[in-house]
Amino acid sequence: MFVSDALGLSRHAEKRLEEKNILRDAxxxxxxxxxxxxVLRFDKKFGEIEEGTVIAKTVKGVRxxxxxxxxxxxLTLYPTLKQHFEKEVAVEEKMNGYNVRIARFGKNLYAMTRRGYICPYTTERCREKVGLDFFKDNPDLVLCCEAVGEESPFVPKKVYGISELEFFVFDIREMRTNAPLPIREKMSLCEEYGLKAAPILEIADVRRAHEIIVEIVKRLGKEGREGVxxxxxAMKIDPLKYTTSEANAGDLSYAFRYFNEYGKDFMFSRIxxxxxxxxxxxxxxxxxxxxCFRLGFSILKSLRESIKDVYEGKEVREKIRLRFRDFEVLNLFIEHLRKTGVTFEVVDVRKEGEYAILHVERIMRSTTDKIKSHLGGSPW
Amino acid sequence: MFVSDALGLSRHAEKRLEEKNILRDAxxxxxxxxxxxxVLRFDKKFGEIEEGTVIAKTVKGVRxxxxxxxxxxxLTLYPTLKQHFEKEVAVEEKMNGYNVRIARFGKNLYAMTRRGYICPYTTERCREKVGLDFFKDNPDLVLCCEAVGEESPFVPKKVYGISELEFFVFDIREMRTNAPLPIREKMSLCEEYGLKAAPILEIADVRRAHEIIVEIVKRLGKEGREGVxxxxxAMKIDPLKYTTSEANAGDLSYAFRYFNEYGKDFMFSRIxxxxxxxxxxxxxxxxxxxxCFRLGFSILKSLRESIKDVYEGKEVREKIRLRFRDFEVLNLFIEHLRKTGVTFEVVDVRKEGEYAILHVERIMRSTTDKIKSHLGGSPW
Structure with a gap:
């Protein structure tokens, strides 16, 4: 099997991989x-191999x-940072979008979502926005990006003033080993190739970092941004994340809008x-x-909104708008949505200049049904 | 086996009961x-037999x-009530305490908790507060009571102005069949034998009940009471409960104070x-x-309090004060706590008039450890 060859798996490991049914079409x-x-993706972690790992048999070999x-x-800045890091830390803005890995296979770029799907929409967008230059010189590197903007199939956000979709590099990693480049190298490569990068807000002495980050996080919160x-x-130690109160509230607002689609762990951890x-x-x-008010409001406003939708005879839905240059990619994306198990309705497709604009609504069936049942008189 | 005889179980059912290990010492x-x-209790539901069912081999036979x-x-008053009930509904106050069934076995009263344990503390209290009169005339009836007050091992509450523990009858049921008496009969028996009962606040036409209950629930909420x-x-249709916003917030406040001891479902459903x-x-x-503020405040105030306790080197604990007439019952209760898997520390025992007052603190180990780990620098 090409996967075992590519990863150097033993016969024994190969057999376990098959038994566990971890490999899926990507x-x-x-x-x-x-x-x-x-192209196959790891649907679960397997030993050292992370969930979302992609093995691609391409016209130019296996990657x-x-x-x-x-x-x-x-959970706490102090003493967590002091214990976890050494000497200095880089404080990078955490952008609020979806995680995308961009790599070159054969002649073109491909965008992989967190779980390892090759997403047609994101792929078309990154070919336009990111381009091949970087990969011509660095064929074995992967750009790990946050895909951010209002035209997001997963996390539509108005915060950044990005009406379409942009890619912000936060890590550059070696394809096969997953080893990340040091921050300085990453930033200078981004600059060299004109790539947008998640901003480095500060390089701080680890002994004072917690104080500085409190101030940064308060400021980011006021601007509606996510965190750091x-x-x-040197990227030798694993990074840590920390988010603003406003982002936690935003997550809760989203999760309670669609409360029966989301795991309770999601809500609980944010609280x-x-x-x-x-x-x-x-x-x-x-x-x-x-x-306190922000927390309560983020939860109850969303709940009330969803209950109201169902009361008015509507379904609880998430509206998504996406643009496609190629109409075939639009159709391919619709097929992709179906394949990944999303329930949705295509509401509108219209031509706008060089683009086909797709309006699709994700239908939150479970939340809708739950609300409908209680509004209809079912006890809990 | 005396359990199968008492319940009229088939050989087959008896075998399944054993295999599933459902019967436990009570x-x-x-x-x-x-x-x-x-005395055995059902640790889980078994066919028709409810969890918490008690089978007692007594000196006077099996009960x-x-x-x-x-x-x-x-979840909604309208149309739930209209659909669920017929003609009229009785609106009874739901008191906030713990559920206790009181029955007579042999010469004495015994108090069973929800899960079917015979609780030494509650038993001693009910012998003093409830007495045998009712049971002399009605040996086959069970008083289903809410045990309410500041001296509660489970739900210490100041709300009702009860500094010790009182029993409020809300159902009278036939021992073996679980059939409840109609409301009117229940209330007149309570009156006849001088038993406290959960108050009936209203008898309402089912078509208007939702409007009336909104007003009742708002009023109860302002008084810090739980709900209805x-x-x-006639007690032919199963009852339904409905709680005030203040009670929901109170539950959340309690649950987040001890957030790692509580199931996420508990928090989620109340939200x-x-x-x-x-x-x-x-x-x-x-x-x-x-x-919104009440919701957020109930959660964050408790979280902050528990984090602060651990930050100050303390454990997260719940303080409980109970009185015992008989010092041996006090010791028996301590043994009972241990047996039911509660982690606790006896902080003080002192004589007060005819009573021994026990101060015990329940130690919330899981919440304490979780907080300690994050305050010590562990990431989530």
């Missing part, structure tokens, strides 16, 4: 994906793109974070009351 | 429990006390209730903002 064959012969590793979260990723400048931040930020009575 | 043998030879059935919750149980006066109530009560902007 794309829908189509002329738009002309460089790809067969491995390792899954993006989970970034753990600091704290990194070892607990608020408790730790409130404690560590040592806030006064007024700030604390604001935080 | 008490610790002691002279205080002198009427009891062997069955069925488990108290789960009361489902109305809505019942068919969802608030969404439905907010929608149905059609509240204005000011009321809605108050509800």
């Amino acid at each position: 794309f829908i064959p189509h002329s738009f994906f002309s460089d790809l012969i067969e 491995v793109v390792r899954g993006f590793p989970k970034i753990r979260r600091a 990723v704290i990194k070892d400048p 607990i974070r608020e408790g730790f931040q409130s404690f560590e930020f040592n806030e006064d009575e007024k700030e604390f009351r604001e935080r | 008490f610790i043998p002691h002279s205080f429990f002198s009427d009891l030879i062997e 069955v006390v069925r488990g108290f059935p789960k009361i489902r919750r109305a 149980v809505i019942k068919d006066p 969802i209730r608030e969404g439905f109530q907010s929608f149905e009560f059609n509240e204005d902007e000011k009321e809605f903002r108050e509800r």
Whole structure:
């Protein structure tokens, strides 16, 4: 099997991999994906191999793109940073979008989502926005990007003033080993090739970093931004993330809008974070009351909105708008959505200049049904 | 086996019951429990037999006390009540304490908790507060009570102005069949024997009940009380419960104080209730903002308090004060706590008039450890 060869798996490991049914198709064959012969993704972690790892048999041979590793979260800045890092930390803005790995296979770029799907929409966007220059000189590197903007199939956000979709590089990694470049190298490569990068907000002495980050996080929160990723400048130590109260509230607002589609762990962990931040930020009575209100409001406003939708006979839906240059890619994306198990309705497709604009609504069936049942008189 | 005989189980059912390991010891043998030879409780539901059902081999023969059935919750008052009930409903106050079934075995009263344990503390209290009169005339009936007050091992509450512990009858049921008496009969028996009962606040036409209950629930909320149980006066239809926003917030406050001991479902369901109530009560902007703040505050205040406790080197603990007439019962209760898997520390025992006052603190190990780990620098 080409996967075992590519990863150097033993016979024994190969057998276990098959038994566990971890490998899944990662794309829908189509002329738009002309460089790809067969692509598999790891649907779960397997030993050292991260979930979302992609093994692509291409016209130019087999390529491995390792899954993006989970970034753990600091619940307290002090003493977590001091214990986890050495000497200095780089404080990078954490942008709020979806995680995309961009690599070159054969002649073209391909964009992989967190779970390892090759997404037609994101692929077309990155070919336009990112381009091949960087990969001509660095064929074995992967750009790990946050795809951010209002035209996002997963996390539509208005915050950044990006009406379409942009890619912000936050890591550059070696394809096969997943080894990240040091921050300095990453930033200078981004500059050299004109790539947007998640901004480095500060390089701080680890002993003072917690104080500085409290201020940064408060400021980012007021601007509606998500938070920071704290990194070892050499990228030898795993990074940690830390988010603003406003982002936690935003996540809760989203999760409770679609409360029956989301895991309770998602809500729970975000609520607990608020408790730790409130404690560590040592806030006064007024700030604390604001935080309480923000938390309650983010939850109840969304719940009320969804209940109201169903009361008015509608379904709970998420509206998504995306642009496509190639009409065939639009159709391919619709097929991709179907394949990944999303329930949706295509509401409108219209021509706008050189683009076909797709309006699709994701239907939150479980939340809708739950609300409908209680509004209809079913007890819990 | 005396259990199968008492319940009339088939050989097949008896075998399944054994295989599933559902029957557990319900008490610790002691002279205080002198009427009891062997008592078993159902640790899970088994066919028709409710969780918490107790089968007692006593000096006077075998007796069955069925488990108290789960009361489902109305998420919306309208149209739930109209659909669920017929003609009229009785609106009973739901008191906030712990569920206790009181029955006579042999010469004495015994108090069973929800899960079917014979609790030494509650048993001693009910012998003093409830007495045998009712049971002399009605040996086959069970008093289903809410045990309420500041001296509660499970739900210490100041709300009702009860500094010790009182028993409020909310159902009277037949031991073996679990059939409840109609409301009117229940209330007149309570009156006849001088038993406290959960108050009936209203008998309402089912078509108007939702409007009346909105007003009742708002009023109860302001008084810090829990809510209502809505019942068919004939008790032929299962009751439904409905709680105040303040009680939901109170539950959340309690649950987040001890957040790692509690199931996420507990928090989640209470938050969802608030969404439905907010929608149905059609509240204005000011009321809605108050509800948001109440929700956020109930959560964050508790979280902060527990984090602060651990930060100051303490454990997260719940303080409980109980009185015992008989010092041996006090010791028996401590043994009972240990047996039911509670981690606790006896902080003080002192004589106060005719009573021994026990101060015990329940130690919330899981919450304490979780907080300690994050305060110590562990990422999530």
